[in-house]
Amino acid sequence: MNLKKIVLILVCAFLLVGCTNKKVDNNEDQTQQDKIEYGLSPYQHYEIGDYEQRCNDLVEKANQGTFDKELYQALYDEALMVDELSATAYIKYCENVNDKTLTDENSYMDDMCKKVANLLATAAHKVTESEVSEEFKTYINNDISYQSYVDYKEKSQEELDLLSEENRLVQEYNTISTSRNKYTCVVNGKTYDYDFLSSEDANYLFEEDYDAYYAGYMECVKAFNNDCGNIYLQLVQIRDKIAKLNGYDSYAEYADKNTYRREYDIKELDSLKSLMKEYGGYIYYYSYSFDRDIDLKVTEEELLKNTKDIMHQITEDVGNHFDLFLDKHIYSIDKSDDRYNGSYMTTLSTKKAGYIFINLNEDYSDYFTLAHEFGHLYNSFYGINPNPIVTNGIYDLMEIHSSGLELLFGEKASELFGDDYEYICSNNILEMLYSITMACIYDDWQRYVYENPNSTLDEINDKFEEIANEYNFYLSKYFWMFTPHNFDSPMYYMSYGVSFYTALQIWYEAVQDFDKGAKIWEALAQSNGYEKSYLDTISDVGLSPFTDEKYGREVIETALVYIDDVYAYYYD
Numbered sequence: 001m002n003l004k005k006i007v008l009i010l011v012c013a014f015l016l017v018g019c020t021n022k023k024v025d026n027n028e029d030q031t032q033q034d035k036i037e038y039g040l041s042p043y044q045h046y047e048i049g050d051y052e053q054r055c056n057d058l059v060e061k062a063n064q065g066t067f068d069k070e071l072y073q074a075l076y077d078e079a080l081m082v083d084e085l086s087a088t089a090y091i092k093y094c095e096n097v098n099d100k101t102l103t104d105e106n107s108y109m110d111d112m113c114k115k116v117a118n119l120l121a122t123a124a125h126k127v128t129e130s131e132v133s134e135e136f137k138t139y140i141n142n143d144i145s146y147q148s149y150v151d152y153k154e155k156s157q158e159e160l161d162l163l164s165e166e167n168r169l170v171q172e173y174n175t176i177s178t179s180r181n182k183y184t185c186v187v188n189g190k191t192y193d194y195d196f197l198s199s200e201d202a203n204y205l206f207e208e209d210y211d212a213y214y215a216g217y218m219e220c221v222k223a224f225n226n227d228c229g230n231i232y233l234q235l236v237q238i239r240d241k242i243a244k245l246n247g248y249d250s251y252a253e254y255a256d257k258n259t260y261r262r263e264y265d266i267k268e269l270d271s272l273k274s275l276m277k278e279y280g281g282y283i284y285y286y287s288y289s290f291d292r293d294i295d296l297k298v299t300e301e302e303l304l305k306n307t308k309d310i311m312h313q314i315t316e317d318v319g320n321h322f323d324l325f326l327d328k329h330i331y332s333i334d335k336s337d338d339r340y341n342g343s344y345m346t347t348l349s350t351k352k353a354g355y356i357f358i359n360l361n362e363d364y365s366d367y368f369t370l371a372h373e374f375g376h377l378y379n380s381f382y383g384i385n386p387n388p389i390v391t392n393g394i395y396d397l398m399e400i401h402s403s404g405l406e407l408l409f410g411e412k413a414s415e416l417f418g419d420d421y422e423y424i425c426s427n428n429i430l431e432m433l434y435s436i437t438m439a440c441i442y443d444d445w446q447r448y449v450y451e452n453p454n455s456t457l458d459e460i461n462d463k464f465e466e467i468a469n470e471y472n473f474y475l476s477k478y479f480w481m482f483t484p485h486n487f488d489s490p491m492y493y494m495s496y497g498v499s500f501y502t503a504l505q506i507w508y509e510a511v512q513d514f515d516k517g518a519k520i521w522e523a524l525a526q527s528n529g530y531e532k533s534y535l536d537t538i539s540d541v542g543l544s545p546f547t548d549e550k551y552g553r554e555v556i557e558t559a560l561v562y563i564d565d566v567y568a569y570y571y572d
């Protein structure tokens, strides 16, 4: 799978307003811009034609002392278009992951997008080594974009093939995880499928005969684990080869540097991890104790309307951008068993903002999902990727845009949730603490897996349980296979941990003074997630980084005290 796109899965990328501005205006382009500025353009299949030849021409001219800026711009614009078509094919695929045509088209465009990006970046890299490099640098007019070309290493056909196979395996996982009803077992003479056994409809079965129910349920879990695990082991092998091709010992290291731009010493995560080991037991206890049934059905129409009202109470600018999001219909929001099992915001490289995909639960959790994804989208109106073809954003920052807005949304939702308000909001904060702990667990576990790529499925199952226990999270050893990130966005999860930790600080400020908290969040969400490091951006807006253990302890304890108060109210 295209990591950049995955990026999209949770994060956002941003628009190249910066790049398109450099474009020589002509009437045709102007007309294109007038046509559609936001949302999806009609999809069209792309054929690569003579793209490679034109890239070679660019290099040949550079080697002869001429920088052909019109040719470079045309190649760059075409690469952006392909990038956007690939994002569109992915969204269409996510609307029905069991449709063969959409699946094939997604694979095709994913390969095509990587191929075109590789051709352009390789050619641009050669121009940076030629005698016209200064002229090229002046034309690019952005240090990060130019440096990305300087640092670019051409991908071999072997690596492109590995990336293609990686994408195919992720699609296979998506298919399996949306068709769990194919796993069946017999309980007391009757056949049941995995979906049924995992649902509340099966409650009567385990009340009748728990042992028989459990034996049947575990039979399905193990069959699912066997299939997913087999896919996962292949993914680990592929990723290990990709890391080695790029000169890294392990895929974890490769991803830290190349995918997530973690510009700090990874060992520094240890202070956050030891904090979560200390508080993990409390978080785990509350997570499984907060079990009230909230009977709040939510339709798409209610979701959009009620969210709009609250966004207008957060800040004026957030409200205005939410109106634009509705007005331009920058989303695919629906519910279906065939939809991708997750929600994300993705970038559309030629548009002025990204695009939101949500698979509805049709309950109150949809409000937080929408607030989360809209946090990413809000940032996409502001954050400008200087070069979406070769430059990644900083994910440790990007998930603050989303989770910060979720928490601010919660603070303004008392009328919306009525009597359930305190319960729902404390539960959302609890889920954030839970996710920070899960991020630490998944980070430790993935580092182990990618450092030991020849582990067996039993070994990685057992290792997961062992690491979870270190955090006092008593999870099943199969738990990891239900998290799609482990398959489609390797090593992503720690960015949730780092970001959610920072978002809780924003909540901490907002509880004392809402407008102050909202302003901090807004400043962060309007900042550019490409230009500055995590540490610099955090200190610019007056927050503490995850390395500040003392402040972290204060925030986590405040959150736990709040959760405990609500728990006492509902349960004691």
Ligand SMILES: [Zn+2]
Binding pocket: 009, 010, 011, 372, 376, 399, 402
């Ligand atoms: Zn997110």
